[in-house]
Amino acid sequence: MDPVTLAIHATPAFVASAVEFVEATTIVLAVGVTRGWRAPLIGTLAATATLAVIIATLGVAIVTIVPELLLKGVVGALLLLFGLRWLRKAVLRFAGIVAVHDEELIYQRELAALRAQGLARREFDWIGFLVAYKAVLLEGTEVAFIVIAFGAAGGTALTAATVGAIAAGIFVIALGAALRQPLTMVPENWLKFGVGAMLCSFGVFWFAEALGMQWPGDALSIPLIVLTFLAASWLAVRMLKALLPEGAQIEARNV
Amino acid sequence: MFKGIWSTLVGLLVEDGQLAIGALAALAITWALANAGGDFARQLIGWLLLILVLMLVVANLYRAGVTARARVSSARR
Numbered sequence: 001m002d003p004v005t006l007a008i009h010a011t012p013a014f015v016a017s018a019v020e021f022v023e024a025t026t027i028v029l030a031v032g033v034t035r036g037w038r039a040p041l042i043g044t045l046a047a048t049a050t051l052a053v054i055i056a057t058l059g060v061a062i063v064t065i066v067p068e069l070l071l072k073g074v075v076g077a078l079l080l081l082f083g084l085r086w087l088r089k090a091v092l093r094f095a096g097i098v099a100v101h102d103e104e105l106i107y108q109r110e111l112a113a114l115r116a117q118g119l120a121r122r123e124f125d126w127i128g129f130l131v132a133y134k135a136v137l138l139e140g141t142e143v144a145f146i147v148i149a150f151g152a153a154g155g156t157a158l159t160a161a162t163v164g165a166i167a168a169g170i171f172v173i174a175l176g177a178a179l180r181q182p183l184t185m186v187p188e189n190w191l192k193f194g195v196g197a198m199l200c201s202f203g204v205f206w207f208a209e210a211l212g213m214q215w216p217g218d219a220l221s222i223p224l225i226v227l228t229f230l231a232a233s234w235l236a237v238r239m240l241k242a243l244l245p246e247g248a249q250i251e252a253r254n255v
Numbered sequence: 256m257f258k259g260i261w262s263t264l265v266g267l268l269v270e271d272g273q274l275a276i277g278a279l280a281a282l283a284i285t286w287a288l289a290n291a292g293g294d295f296a297r298q299l300i301g302w303l304l305l306i307l308v309l310m311l312v313v314a315n316l317y318r319a320g321v322t323a324r325a326r327v328s329s330a331r332r
Contacts, residue, residue: 077279077282080278080282080308081275081278081279084274084275084278084308084311084312085271085274087312088271088274088312088315088316088319091312091316092316092319095320097319097320097323200308204301204304204305204308205301207282207285207301207304208285208300208301208304209301211285211286211289211290211297211300212289212297213289213297213298213299213300213301214298215301221301225305228305228309229309232309232312232313233312235313236312236313236316236317239313239316239317239320240316240317240319240320240323243317243320243321243323243324244320244323244324244327245324245327245328
């Protein structure tokens with residue numbers, strides 16, 4: 001696969017994984033700033049190793065052993081469920097019904113909670129280790145799911161999805177390390193909106209393919225399906241804004 | 256820890272029970288039509304699934320909007 005094709009195929013996994021890496025980075029940053037960097041960095045490495053084992057065993061086994069059509073059907077169904085969850089939440093956030101994900105607020109809350117725990121200077125900081133390990137493992141589980149989902153077609157798709165996720169990890173971690181503060185500039189809701197539509201589209205595409213449908217233009221149908229999801233979701237945002245009383249968005253955030 | 260991972264895995268797929276059940280129903284309808292119908296039906300199931308899912312999303316969000324409006328109204332009173 002040439003680099004340009006690889007980049008195109010890796011983009012969905014890159015964008016989707018970046019959102020998860022931002023959330024994990026916020027927590028690791030909070031631990032590092034409050035309690036020192038050794039324990040959270042070891043926790044992060046341990047969680048990364050755990051995830052590598054999960055992807056290497058479960059992901060590769062699924063992609064190589066399960067028949068392609070069955071795999072596409074199952075992964076398509078899972079992608080649709082996963083994508084609908086993202087899309088729904090992003091629409092509710094844009095409409096003002098659910099509070100927008102605030103990395104700064106999460107960071108400050110985590111700082112306060114960790115400072116309250118105290119720290120014995122000479123011992124290994126198990127709290128810092130576990131908080132970082134748990135955050136990276138939980139967000140990383142979502143990244144593993146994204147890689148398996150986008151790589152479900154096997155071969156080059158799995159390679160591209162893995163490359164996309166690794167690139168997102170390097171990019172976000174480098175940004176976090178350089179800035180040493182929560183990545184509030186990342187437009188998380190816009191990304192979740194786009195990724196939700198993309199995941200739903202891949203879900204519909206693969207599930208129908210698994211049932212024997214041949215899409216017109218094959219994979220060229222995917223952008224059309226994505227646009228349909230985006231258009232319907234945007235109309236839903238407008239509908240929700242019209243439903244709420246004038247100026248009620250701020251109040252509705254707390255509903 | 257394992258409880259957290261398990262709840263994350265479940266949470267990955269199910270945030271709103273009705274939306275998840277609706278999506279599964281749409282998938283089941285599509286699967287049934289693909290198996291019961293002929294080749295012609297099989298070439299249309301993707302578009303049918305797309306329409307069903309879009310209707311589901313809009314209906315689910317409309318319900319969420321109506322609930323939010325009712326709560327805002329009662330909070331203002």
